[in-house]
Amino acid sequence: MSELTLSVGPQHPGSGHFRLIICVDGDTITKATPDPGYVHRGIEKQAEYREYLHSIPLLERPVISDSNGSVYAYVLAVERLAGLKAPERAQYIRVLMAELNRIMSHLYWLAIYGIFLGHSTMFMWPFGDREVVIDLAQRVMGARLTYSFFVPGGVRNDLPHGFKDEALRATEFLEKRLHEYDAIFFKNPIFVERTRGVGILRHDDAIRLGVVGPTLRGSGVNADARKDEAYDVYDTFKFDVPAFPDGDCYSRALVRLEEIKQSIRIVRQALESIPEGPFRIRHPSVLKPPQGSVYSRTEAARGAYAYFIRSEGGKTPYRLKISSPSFRNLLAFQFLMKGSHLADMPTIYWSLDYWPLEADR
Amino acid sequence: MYELSPVIEDEEIARRVAEQFPEIRIEISALNRINLEAPHYCLPQLAAYLRDIEGFDHVASVTGIDYPDRNLVKVTYHLGAYAKLTIRRLVLSVSVDLPRQDAMTPSLVSIWPSAEYHERETHEMVGVMFEGHPNSNLLLLPEDWIDLPPLRKDFKLRGR
Amino acid sequence: MVAEKGPLRYVINWAALYSLWPVHLMTACCGAEVGAVTDPRFDVERFGVLQAFGSLRQCDLLIVEGTVTRKMAPRLKRVYDQMPEPKYVIAMGACAITGGLFFDSYNVLPGIDTVLPVDVYVPGCPPRPEALIQAIIMLQEKIRRS
Numbered sequence: 001m002s003e004l005t006l007s008v009g010p011q012h013p014g015s016g017h018f019r020l021i022i023c024v025d026g027d028t029i030t031k032a033t034p035d036p037g038y039v040h041r042g043i044e045k046q047a048e049y050r051e052y053l054h055s056i057p058l059l060e061r062p063v064i065s066d067s068n069g070s071v072y073a074y075v076l077a078v079e080r081l082a083g084l085k086a087p088e089r090a091q092y093i094r095v096l097m098a099e100l101n102r103i104m105s106h107l108y109w110l111a112i113y114g115i116f117l118g119h120s121t122m123f124m125w126p127f128g129d130r131e132v133v134i135d136l137a138q139r140v141m142g143a144r145l146t147y148s149f150f151v152p153g154g155v156r157n158d159l160p161h162g163f164k165d166e167a168l169r170a171t172e173f174l175e176k177r178l179h180e181y182d183a184i185f186f187k188n189p190i191f192v193e194r195t196r197g198v199g200i201l202r203h204d205d206a207i208r209l210g211v212v213g214p215t216l217r218g219s220g221v222n223a224d225a226r227k228d229e230a231y232d233v234y235d236t237f238k239f240d241v242p243a244f245p246d247g248d249c250y251s252r253a254l255v256r257l258e259e260i261k262q263s264i265r266i267v268r269q270a271l272e273s274i275p276e277g278p279f280r281i282r283h284p285s286v287l288k289p290p291q292g293s294v295y296s297r298t299e300a301a302r303g304a305y306a307y308f309i310r311s312e313g314g315k316t317p318y319r320l321k322i323s324s325p326s327f328r329n330l331l332a333f334q335f336l337m338k339g340s341h342l343a344d345m346p347t348i349y350w351s352l353d354y355w356p357l358e359a360d361r
Numbered sequence: 362m363y364e365l366s367p368v369i370e371d372e373e374i375a376r377r378v379a380e381q382f383p384e385i386r387i388e389i390s391a392l393n394r395i396n397l398e399a400p401h402y403c404l405p406q407l408a409a410y411l412r413d414i415e416g417f418d419h420v421a422s423v424t425g426i427d428y429p430d431r432n433l434v435k436v437t438y439h440l441g442a443y444a445k446l447t448i449r450r451l452v453l454s455v456s457v458d459l460p461r462q463d464a465m466t467p468s469l470v471s472i473w474p475s476a477e478y479h480e481r482e483t484h485e486m487v488g489v490m491f492e493g494h495p496n497s498n499l500l501l502l503p504e505d506w507i508d509l510p511p512l513r514k515d516f517k518l519r520g521r
Numbered sequence: 522m523v524a525e526k527g528p529l530r531y532v533i534n535w536a537a538l539y540s541l542w543p544v545h546l547m548t549a550c551c552g553a554e555v556g557a558v559t560d561p562r563f564d565v566e567r568f569g570v571l572q573a574f575g576s577l578r579q580c581d582l583l584i585v586e587g588t589v590t591r592k593m594a595p596r597l598k599r600v601y602d603q604m605p606e607p608k609y610v611i612a613m614g615a616c617a618i619t620g621g622l623f624f625d626s627y628n629v630l631p632g633i634d635t636v637l638p639v640d641v642y643v644p645g646c647p648p649r650p651e652a653l654i655q656a657i658i659m660l661q662e663k664i665r666r667s
Contacts, residue, residue, distance in 0.1 A: 210419030210475025
């Protein structure tokens with residue numbers, strides 16, 4: 001059989017803004033090379049020309065479905081550089097909003113997975129339920145997806161009156177819906193057939209390739225920056241880090257489902273125990289941190305997000321490096337797709353939850 | 362679960378590395394952050410030591426910073442550990458200083474496969490050659506890019 | 522064409538505007554709101570806009586969501602050229618209109634009207650789904666009057 005090179009290009013029902021160059025021999029993929037860079041906007045260079053506070057809307061845009069997750073580590077890094085510490089109420093609000101974003105992002109992932117596998121009900125239901133969580137976010141932060149809510153020193157606004165009851169009602173609604181997703185999707189024989197045993201990433205390969213997030217936890221390594229770094233008030237909450245040992249697409253899907261349940265648990269605990277107090281400390285709006293560098297990590301929905309900031313004492317950072325989870329998962333494409341069927345390509349691709357904007361920055 | 366407290370464990374790691382590699386500068390800059398500064402020729406042995414003896418099994422990211430006033434480019438590897446539970450909280454940074462005109466350093470892909478795309482990105486953005494890297498094509502920039510590496514300080518954004 | 526003016530033109534336009542099919546081309550972050558506009562709350566399908574996940578040769582609406590980089594621009598033009606006539610373009614988001622938040626980047630086009638002819642501009646970062654639906658209705662008005 002001769003080899004054929006396919007370009008699953010930027011315009012394709014089964015890809016995002018990203019190209020996969022696939023060599024097929026008959027029905028088997030022999031080589032899959034990712035070709036990112038279609039949305040490379042040069043954010044790291046732009047951040048060198050903007051003050052620390054002005055970069056926040058810029059840094060939210062890579063992962064728009066989980067925008068708090070991408071900006072959280074930046075805000076923590078700037079706080080460490082400048083020597084600020086957010087008040088406790090602000091830390092609780094940040095954890096609350098970050099977990100709501102995680103739920104939103106995983107529901108988006110579930111919806112698009114439904115489309116990729118041809119289950120259009122699974123596209124409509126999570127997208128509709130995601131609107132419930134977006135409504136909560138709108139109540140607090142004022143926008144649907146891009147909030148610019150986290151700032152160094154706290155958050156921009158306080159929680160409105162009546163938010164706790166609305167949020168608790170929303171979590172009860174989501175839990176009921178998760179049972180229904182289980183029935184129509186996760187226990188659906190076609191879904192199980194298409195994802196079980198497909199795209200297996202073994203435990204030691206996952207460690208060697210340095211993957212992050214649910215891709216890592218679906219291979220049995222229960223590493224999570226919320227437990228390892230224990231930033232803000234995460235060490236006061238009781239939650240589990242789900243990890244499944246099989247390493248196939250089904251495990252990765254189950255990890256994300258469990259993470260939604262754990263996020264609901266954290267949201268409930270945060271709403272019960274949030275203290276009174278200020279939500280932001282006063283600091284000069286033009287931050288001039290002293291010379292030094294800082295490396296901060298948080299756990300966004302897709303994995304560990306990290307920022308490395310080098311400051312030389314000026315108003316703008318000398319170097320801002322963004323380490324996004326999708327970029328670190330790029331190696332998994334080459335590794336997992338080799339030897340699989342061509343029809344399994346969308347299954348494996350979306351189970352890694354690769355978000356091209358985040359990888360390209 | 363931890364036999365030693367985190368602060369003591371960091372100091373132990375720093376002491377062991379200093380014994381093995383006397384020419385390296387070691388600094389514990391914050392909680393859970395150790396920084397090493399190494400000359401580029403001892404990078405492969407240091408990397409093998411950190412992977413096999415200390416247990417840092419993957420590269421989280423590679424950063425390149427351009428210092429035109431000091432005429433050097435600093436490349437930093439940020440390492441993490443998954444398998445050894447007590448050092449999961451640690452991020453170890455290994456920095457090398459390279460001359461600006463001819464920035465070359467041995468590639469660590471043979472020791473840490475996770476460094477492949479990070480080194481490739483640093484190559485195209487800061488202009489550092491990684492000797493022995495399997496694929497040095499442009500990754501994120503357009504295929505017809507003929508300008509300077511964008512993250513060098515000589516490359517200025519238009520209108521700024 | 523069979524009838525440039527007259528009653529047949531009206532029927533052809535009526536058929537076109539109530540069955541605008543967008544190409545599945547995700548350009549940048551506004552794509553999340555295009556996904557949201559098809560969900561049960563906003564439901565753009567009642568206006569005839571169906572997410573026909575087939576070939577682009579059967580689509581007539583190109584929604585350019587968000588930033589277009591220099592690497593993506595030739596591919597965008599190629600996709601536009603392959604669509605059959607009559608075809609329409611909606612520039613969605615501040616990045617597609619003028620480059621938006623990334624105006625000074627080295628890899629971003631300052632607006633897509635240097636590459637494609639645009640029919641409707643939708644400001645916002647990202648525009649709300651209601652704004653995108655209003656844009657589709659404006660486009661339908663434009664087709665009706667053409």
